[in-house]
Amino acid sequence: MGRAPKSQRRRFGKGEVLMPPEPAPVQAISGCLEALQSSWRQEGSLAALWQDWPKLAGDPLSSHCQPLAMRSGMLTVGASHPQWRQALLYSKPQLLAAIRAAGHPVRDLRIQQHHPAPRQVVGDPLEEWKRHPSRIDVHGIAACPRCGTPSPMGEMAQWGHCSFCRRIELSELSEPAERDQ
Numbered sequence: 001m002g003r004a005p006k007s008q009r010r011r012f013g014k015g016e017v018l019m020p021p022e023p024a025p026v027q028a029i030s031g032c033l034e035a036l037q038s039s040w041r042q043e044g045s046l047a048a049l050w051q052d053w054p055k056l057a058g059d060p061l062s063s064h065c066q067p068l069a070m071r072s073g074m075l076t077v078g079a080s081h082p083q084w085r086q087a088l089l090y091s092k093p094q095l096l097a098a099i100r101a102a103g104h105p106v107r108d109l110r111i112q113q114h115h116p117a118p119r120q121v122v123g124d125p126l127e128e129w130k131r132h133p134s135r136i137d138v139h140g141i142a143a144c145p146r147c148g149t150p151s152p153m154g155e156m157a158q159w160g161h162c163s164f165c166r167r168i169e170l171s172e173l174s175e176p177a178e179r180d181q
């Protein structure tokens with residue numbers, strides 16, 4: 001019969017009583033998270049790979065190719081376009097090495113064409129923002145023909161001048177309010 005550790009025994013009369021063990025030290029939340037992540041890694045789960053994907057695959061590749069499935073060490077990566085499929089094939093050895101170096105138990109990598117579900121265009125705020133006239137990275141920049149201020153070209157294409165002039169214009173013709181926005 002094993003004896004309880006000394007910290008759990010208390011003298012009581014001629015005998016001893018057994019005390020409950022001391023509680024385990026409180027583990028920090030971050031520690032729990034790390035433990036969870038390392039257990040993901042050991043299982044070779046897709047969740048862990050998803051999390052590391054942007055870092056592992058690098059910038060243009062990670063947004064055009066995504067891990068789809070992982071079965072007994074075989075990772076399936078989907079590419080959105082034949083061009084990206086080629087790019088992925090080309091960088092497969094480096095990618096595989098990076099994935100393994102990060103601790104993911106990936107044996108091999110399979111690449112397949114993957115068409116992401118079509119996005120809802122109407123009413124999707126992200127899609128609307130992509131085409132928004134104020135995006136200078138999309139439409140470019142030029143001097144407003146009315147005030148001369150460098151402004152997004154998308155605004156000029158839409159209203160003939162910048163959004164600042166547009167606001168002035170709208171306030172000038174306040175009645176009857178003709179707002180086409």
Ligand SMILES: [Zn+2]
Binds near residue numbers: 166
């Ligand atoms: Zn202007």
